[in-house]
Amino acid sequence: xxxxxxxxxxxxxxxxxxxxxxxxxxxxxxxxxxxxxxxxxxxxxxxxxxxxxxxxxxxxxxxxxxxxxxxxxxxxxxxxxxxxxxxxxxxxxxxxxxxxxxxxxxxxxxxxxxxxxxxxxxxxxxxxxxxxxxxxxxxxxxxxxxxxxxxxxxxxxxxx
Ligand SMILES: [Zn+2]
Numbered sequence: 001x002x003x004x005x006x007x008x009x010x011x012x013x014x015x016x017x018x019x020x021x022x023x024x025x026x027x028x029x030x031x032x033x034x035x036x037x038x039x040x041x042x043x044x045x046x047x048x049x050x051x052x053x054x055x056x057x058x059x060x061x062x063x064x065x066x067x068x069x070x071x072x073x074x075x076x077x078x079x080x081x082x083x084x085x086x087x088x089x090x091x092x093x094x095x096x097x098x099x100x101x102x103x104x105x106x107x108x109x110x111x112x113x114x115x116x117x118x119x120x121x122x123x124x125x126x127x128x129x130x131x132x133x134x135x136x137x138x139x140x141x142x143x144x145x146x147x148x149x150x151x152x153x154x155x156x157x158x159x160x
Contacts, residue, residue, distance in 0.1 A: 013079055014134040022078040025050045026135040033076045033123035051089055054079040066091050074115050075149055077127050115151045
């Protein structure tokens, strides 16, 4: 028997050990740096974004019924959607997304916002590095994961 899409989906998600940690997508990552999850239904395959699929699952709403989702954590492969205040994804309009990006871009204290300056290629690259790390090691090498999440390159000499 094929597992239900929900089960198949959550089996690819690796949750961090701390209560507020990201839940990272450990499977396919598209060239835009966001994850990709393939649904098979009625002989059709459909690729969806994992963070959107998570929102659909957790809130029980159709995927077409909500607009853009904002990542509070700025980690494109994070799929942490909860019904509570500890969610990492909020629905927002495109305009809100842009405003949010501008505000956070000016916040020099947030190391995570380094992701925002990345080119598309680098963005995808970093997502895949992070994905590879959690897929192979889970959160065992936590320091490395936190460096990747903050936008640092763990292979590069320390900058801070
Ligand atoms: Zn997150």
